[in-house]
Each structure stands twice: as C-alpha cells, then as structure tokens.
Amino acid sequence: MGTSGDLPDGFGPTIGTLGEDPLVAGVIERYPSAPWLTVGPGDDAAVLDLSGSRAGALIACTDTIVEGQDFRRDWSTARDIGIKVAAQNFADVAAMGGRPHTLLVSLTTPADVPASWAHELADGLAAECSRAGAVVAGGDVSAGTEIVIVGTALGSLATPSAVLRSGARPGDVVAVTPGSGRSAAGWALLRAGLVSSAFEGLLSEHRAPVPPYPAGVEAALAGATAMIDTSDGLVRDALRIATASSAVLGSSVVLDLDPGALAASDDLLRAASALGVDAAAAAEWVLTGGEDHCLLACFPSPAVVPAAFRVIGSVLAGDSGVGVRLGGKPFDGEGGFRHWS
Amino acid sequence: MGTSGDLPDGFGPTIGTLGEDPLVAGVIERYPSAPWLTVGPGDDAAVLDLSGSRAGALIACTDTIVEGQDFRRDWSTARDIGIKVAAQNFADVAAMGGRPHTLLVSLTTPADVPASWAHELADGLAAECSRAGAVVAGGDVSAGTEIVIVGTALGSLATPSAVLRSGARPGDVVAVTPGSGRSAAGWALLRAGLVSSAFEGLLSEHRAPVPPYPAGVEAALAGATAMIDTSDGLVRDALRIATASSAVLGSSVVLDLDPGALAASDDLLRAASALGVDAAAAAEWVLTGGEDHCLLACFPSPAVVPAAFRVIGSVLAGDSGVGVRLGGKPFDGEGGFRHWS
Known part of the structure; x- marks a missing residue:
C-alpha cells in the first residue's frame, strides 16, 4: 500500500x-x-x-x-x-x-x-x-x-429519405419506444440521495441512457411519417412534431395522446412512493421528463408500427392553438427540459 | 432615442x-x-x-x-x-x-x-x-x-488519399503559406491595449484568421507528402510532422528550417517596436506563435511547390533527438500554444 x-x-x-x-x-x-x-x-x-x-x-x-x-x-x-x-x-x-x-x-x-x-x-x-x-x-x-x-x-x-419531424398527417397513429420518464425518475432519486440498488434501473437510465437505435431504422423502413427522440420530454417533443408538421401541411396538426397508454410503470410508482410524492409526479415524469431518448414517431397505419414501438395516440386535424392533447385536453408540456430556465 | x-x-x-x-x-x-x-x-x-x-x-x-x-x-x-x-x-x-x-x-x-x-x-x-x-x-x-x-x-x-502528417521523407522540401506570427503579434498588441488602425491587419488576423483553404487542395494535387495547419505554432507543428513521419519511416526525420526564410516581416517588426520589445520577439512570433492556421507542408521536389507556398527548409535524415532544426541547431518550439499551461 x-x-x-x-x-x-x-x-x-x-x-x-x-x-x-x-x-x-x-x-x-x-x-x-x-x-x-x-x-x-x-x-x-x-x-x-x-x-x-x-x-x-x-x-x-x-x-x-x-x-x-x-x-x-x-x-x-x-x-x-x-x-x-x-x-x-x-x-x-x-x-x-x-x-x-x-x-x-x-x-x-x-x-x-x-x-x-x-x-x-x-x-x-x-x-x-x-x-x-x-x-x-x-x-x-x-x-x-x-x-x-x-x-x-x-x-x-437506411431509406432514400430521412424521417423528419414535419411529416405527421391527420389519420396517423402516434407511437413511442418504452422508457419515457425513467431518466427523470432516476434524476429525482439522485437528487434526493436515494441511491439504492432497488432503483438501479432508473438510476442507470439517467446516468447512461440506452436508446433503441435499431428502432429508428425499423420505423423508417415501416414508413414512419415523422420521428423525433424525446430528449426534452415526451410532450414537448410531440409538440415539435405537431408544430413542424402543421407548418408543412399549412393547417393545424394535433397529436392526441391517450393518458391510459402513458400510465406510469410500477417502478416509477415505487420511486415516487420512496420519494414521498404522489402518483401524479410519476405521471409527470412520463409526460415531461427529459433525456429519455425514446423514439417518438407517427405511422400511417397501426398495422405497420414496428414491435419496438407502442401506440400512444393518434394524429388529428386540429383547429388552432396547442398541438398536443392529452385525453382530449390541450397540454403544452410545461416542465420539459429547457436550457437557461 | x-x-x-x-x-x-x-x-x-x-x-x-x-x-x-x-x-x-x-x-x-x-x-x-x-x-x-x-x-x-x-x-x-x-x-x-x-x-x-x-x-x-x-x-x-x-x-x-x-x-x-x-x-x-x-x-x-x-x-x-x-x-x-x-x-x-x-x-x-x-x-x-x-x-x-x-x-x-x-x-x-x-x-x-x-x-x-x-x-x-x-x-x-x-x-x-x-x-x-x-x-x-x-x-x-x-x-x-x-x-x-x-x-x-x-x-x-480532392485526391484519392489524404495528406497526412506522417509522410515527410528525407529529400523533401518544407514550405508554408504566408502569415506565420501575425496572430501572435495581434494578440500581443491587444494584450498591451495597442488597438491602432496602424496594426489593423495583425489585429484582424488574431480576431478572425483567414486560412488559405484552396492551398490545401493545391498541395495535395501537387503531391505534398505531409501537411498540417500551424494552429499551435510553426515549430511545434513542424515537430509533429517530424515525429509522425519518423514513426512511419522507422528512422529519424528532421525538418531543417532556414532562419533567413522565416525572418519577421516589416509589420511584425513595427509591432515589436510599438510594444517596446526587440526584433527577437518578432522572430519568436513567427516560430512559435499559435492560431495562424497557415498550411505547413512537405513536397518531394522544389519544382512542384504551389505558388501559395514558400520554401522554408528541407527534410533530412536525422540521427535522433529533436526533429526540428533551425539553422542547423535543434529547436523544440518551446513557447508554442499549449492548453492548461
């Protein structure tokens, strides 16, 4: 020594x-x-x-x-x-x-x-x-x-054209790869000093995320109309698809998300409980937590959605205003990650 | 108002x-x-x-x-x-x-x-x-x-192969595009608060360098054996060519530079004078000043050196030790830019 x-x-x-x-x-x-x-x-x-x-x-x-x-x-x-x-x-x-x-x-x-x-x-x-x-x-x-x-x-x-943010069209389905909210939960646990092996999965996904790279190519090959990675929070990034797609289409495109499909998983609920916050906080991680690097994509039909994705909503023709709805209500994704905030 | x-x-x-x-x-x-x-x-x-x-x-x-x-x-x-x-x-x-x-x-x-x-x-x-x-x-x-x-x-x-640092061979000539030392002189003037229109050229080359991009392609097309941009000082970057080329050749390669070809220009001497330093300081800017982004290259024959370059020395087979000589004497380029120094 x-x-x-x-x-x-x-x-x-x-x-x-x-x-x-x-x-x-x-x-x-x-x-x-x-x-x-x-x-x-x-x-x-x-x-x-x-x-x-x-x-x-x-x-x-x-x-x-x-x-x-x-x-x-x-x-x-x-x-x-x-x-x-x-x-x-x-x-x-x-x-x-x-x-x-x-x-x-x-x-x-x-x-x-x-x-x-x-x-x-x-x-x-x-x-x-x-x-x-x-x-x-x-x-x-x-x-x-x-x-x-x-x-x-x-x-x-992998395909002749890239999958942009701006190709979502009314009638498409919205789908995402698993794991939304896990990085935010890991961050909340770290901030609270709850560094326990019971939460190793969540902690690890904040520290060293594991994006599903092949799912991006699979989505492109399946004909995805729009795609983004959820680095700044699911709803905020969904809003980016809606905004870009509305601009290209020339009329309002809304991503209508199903709260039931976005329910917090058991380990997020356990983390919320350990942190002394309610289930709403876990739901918030799923919707607005950043740095998950899930792939959020729109597809022309539920039939073509690759297995790595799960359908969480649909694309509608909107009137005006906010381009993301959650259970039919406008939701602007406040709480998603922003620099200098 | x-x-x-x-x-x-x-x-x-x-x-x-x-x-x-x-x-x-x-x-x-x-x-x-x-x-x-x-x-x-x-x-x-x-x-x-x-x-x-x-x-x-x-x-x-x-x-x-x-x-x-x-x-x-x-x-x-x-x-x-x-x-x-x-x-x-x-x-x-x-x-x-x-x-x-x-x-x-x-x-x-x-x-x-x-x-x-x-x-x-x-x-x-x-x-x-x-x-x-x-x-x-x-x-x-x-x-x-x-x-x-x-x-x-x-x-x-522009050519089938890139021009690396490691291709210099004994018998080559060493050449550089103009302007070595000008950024260092500009920096010295700024540090001293001598921001005068008389030195606009030097100040400008420190603030916003003007690398001779086409000269890089011209050198490649002319058969340059080695090339580097002088971001960390002429001698220090020449040393990098010598070191990389020696490693590839398996025996020592020396860049022998001619002090006469590297004399400070009139405006560098004027800047030195305004700063109250001697001509040796201006010579030092040329040899060790960083951020000039000149192109330093070796060519197999003086005949092929493009017009944008000026011959400043030759490549010799060395014994061992320092890979750059100035007027026949080893010179290690101390004073070139180093991070965290």
Missing part, C-alpha cells in the same frame, strides 16, 4: 500535469477502428470512405453536455458520461431513420480533473459506439473552468 | 429571456443552404447527399474555442469569433488536402449573454462558411457558466 505499484484510484496525473499530447494519445488508444475509417483520430481530421457498403446519404448532428447542468461527477462515473454523450448524439441519428457510424468529441475541462477521468470518459464513448456499431473518428481537448463535452455524430440513412 | 423603434446595441433580449427555441430559430435563419443539404438545421440531424458531384471520401474534424482562453468579448466581436471557429475547423480540412463543405456548431453560454451576440456569432460562421464554400448543417445550444463554442467540419478529399 502506498507504493507506486498500487496507487489508489484518482492518484494519477491531472490533465494539466499530463499535458495535451499525452492526454490525447491516451484517449485515442482506447478507440477501436473500422475498415472504412481510412484516417482515424490523431491527424488534423478523420477520413471516412463511405463509397463502399455504407453508401447512403450522410447524417450529421451535434449535442452537448455540461457539468452541473447535465451531469454531476459525484452522481455519474466518467464512463457513464461518455455513454451519455454518445447515446444522445446517436439517438438523433436514429430519429432520422439512420444508422450511426461515427462520433467526434470535444472535451473542455479544467486542468485539475484527473487524467483517468478523461480516459474513463473515452472508455464510455467507445463502449456506446460499439453498441451502436460506430467509431470515434476524432476529437479535440481544450482548457476551461467547467467540463463541457460536445459530441458530433455521423450516420447513414 | 429611447423608443422601442431604435434601441441601442445590446438592449435586445438575453439568451435566457429569449429562450432556446426562438434563439435557435433566429440563428438558423442566418444560414444559407445548398442544393446538396437535403435536410439542414432544425431537425434532429442534418442530411447531406454526397453521392453527386461532391463525391470523394468524407473528412470530419472538430475544434473548440473557450472564452478567456481563446477569445475575449472585449477584444473580438461575435462575428469575429464565428469566423474564427469556422476558420480553425476548415483549416484542418484543408490540411488534409480537402475541401470543406459542412460545419456543425455547439454553443454553450451563460444566460446573460445578449441574444444579438449569438446572432452575430452565427453571421460570422455563415460568412466564413461562404468564403470556404461550405454551409452550417446543424448545431446545439446549452447553458454553462462560460462560453464554449465547438465546431465540427466535414469536407471531401
């Missing part, structure tokens, strides 16, 4: 003492490659040869997490945070009907963060890339006073 | 009071589109149809700037900062021998930043994209305590 051979966790060099180039080298060696990654991390830019079997239009998106706002180092491991950054980016690719294949990552961090934390972050990024069938193709590190991690995901479309 | 019709600058809503969706909408409307941008900003991800005339392997990279570290709002306009983010990303694409075509941008910012600042940032991003022949394809905004801006650039190769 105490010899250099078995240092306790967290005793390694800080990012500041390690220095930029060794930090980057240590991160890069954690990333698996792929045959189509002609030039991977370590040069000025990554080169992807997409002319082979991965042909199809390229998808690109970027998403950010900030310490204190989106994660806490005392609540999540660096590996969890790496998984989360990759997952929230790849969920956006899936929500277009695409297959993620590439991630780029920018890490801004204070000098006093242990280098091991950055390495574990890279491990989490690599793990989620592996689950998604993707690779980290590049990145950047910078100094700052708080940790900011930005992922940029690239992917390829 | 004082009426709502002619509010003074900076009197608009803050990002916090404006809110996320209107902020994003206001940013997006500033971005020009392109025929091959099938789905631009505003959906979960952007879709790029690269199967047409823009075929060729995809290039992707990411680069970050942080307030206080990389820019100051009292030294640079938001437009300047937008140009800088785009420029430093596109310079990395050019340094592979590629043509930039796409930028994604993440903005993390405190709530009290004026929304107009974010709009002007978008204007600068759009302007530099336009100069480079690229478009902004997506982005993200987040709350944080300091401003962090992350760009991710995509581009396509």
